[in-house]
Structures are given as structure tokens and as C-alpha cells.
Amino acid sequence: DGGITQSPKYLFRKEGQNVTLSCEQNLNHDAMYWYRQDPGQGLRLIYYSQIVNDFQKGDIAEGYSVSREKKESFPLTVTSAQKNPTAFYLCASIGGGPMRQPQHFGDGTRLSIL
Amino acid sequence: SQELEQSPQSLIVQEGKNLTINCTSSKTLYGLYWYKQKYGEGLIFLMMLQKGGEEKSHEKITAKLDEKKQQSSLHITASQPSHAGIYLCGADITGTASKLTFGTGTRLQVTL
Numbered sequence: 001d002g003g004i005t006q007s008p009k010y011l012f013r014k015e016g017q018n019v020t021l022s023c024e025q026n027l028n029h030d031a032m033y034w035y036r037q038d039p040g041q042g043l044r045l046i047y048y049s050q051i052v053n054d055f056q057k058g059d060i061a062e063g064y065s066v067s068r069e070k071k072e073s074f075p076l077t078v079t080s081a082q083k084n085p086t087a088f089y090l091c092a093s094i095g096g097g098p099m100r101q102p103q104h105f106g107d108g109t110r111l112s113i114l
Numbered sequence: 115s116q117e118l119e120q121s122p123q124s125l126i127v128q129e130g131k132n133l134t135i136n137c138t139s140s141k142t143l144y145g146l147y148w149y150k151q152k153y154g155e156g157l158i159f160l161m162m163l164q165k166g167g168e169e170k171s172h173e174k175i176t177a178k179l180d181e182k183k184q185q186s187s188l189h190i191t192a193s194q195p196s197h198a199g200i201y202l203c204g205a206d207i208t209g210t211a212s213k214l215t216f217g218t219g220t221r222l223q224v225t226l
Binding site for chain 1: 214
């Protein structure tokens, strides 16, 4: 079955540590996205990539970094510069083409501080 | 202030009752997407609306986009416990289809 796989499901970060969240898709989608979800808030866009080797900052990119070396993969690194990393992180992707399509989401990674 | 306002924030309804969730924008909604989320899980796509006045239905859920394309509603008929969860609207308000703006979500509980 095609889909988006996020791992791990739960992640704990020590102070001063960088951690990387994985997002892999086998939908052959061109564009991929990273969102952060906090309680009582909607999804906020961190970074997105519309093509391999290219990505753009979203609304809350500070303290995060990404790479897009392969079409299938869009890992997110939460750096030590992100002072409030505790949140639920969602990865999404969308296919190309002339018709408008919905974004498909992974099951999320919950990041907490130790 | 939020670019996309969702109301109500939470809703408790008795099983079998109807309910409506609203999603309002001050900007044109070029594409409007409804998603459902169970706590701690990803978003499940429900419906997409693009044209003013468009209405779509799936099982007991109906979504509408108003003629001015600035408000959408999600209506559930004869609610069931399986309808419980968080409903989020996401919108393309730039017209580029490259980014979505999301509402804060509506938490729905269905009591027996």
C-alpha cells in the first residue's frame, strides 16, 4: 500500500541535542511538507519542498533544518536552537499535475524534552 | 489573529443528533480541504471543495463552500460515536496550491 511513513512515533530530546525525524513516502509525490501541531492550535508549516534538492521555509522555520536529497525522503532536524520543541510533528505530501489534490499525511511523531 | 477561523472549538452532541462546523476566512478560499484527526494520529482527508456554491457528501458528512468562497461548513447528520475526533479545515488562500493554512480544529465528542 502506498503511503507516508513517519518514524519514530515517539522521540525524546535532551537539552542541547539535535534530533532527526524521518518521513518517507512511496506515493511518487513531488512536494513534501513538515508541520508542527500544538494543543489547541492548528497546523503550522515549518518547511516544504516542491522538488528534490530544493526547499523553502514555512512560517516557523527557526530552529529547524531539512534536506531533500531523494524524492521519497524529507527528514526534519530539530536543532538545539529550537527552545520549545515539544509538539506533534506531521509530514505530508502531495502529487503534481494540473488538477488540485489534497495533501496526504503520515501518522506523526510526538517529540518531548527529557 | 488566525487567517482561518474555525467554530466551534469543541462540540459535544448526543448520538443521532446533527451538527455543523464552520470554517471562515477573510480571504478567498481557492481550495478548501476538510480533514479528520484522532488524537495522536495523522490527518485523514475527507473532502475538497473548489468552486463557489460547491457541495459534496460522503456517507453522513456534507461539506459546502459558499458562493463568495470565504466560508465552508461541514455538516454531520445523525452523528455516531465513530464521528468523534478533531475536524480541521485547511485552505489555499494564496491561489498557488503550494501551501495550506489550517484552522485550529473542532473537537467533537459524541455521547451515547
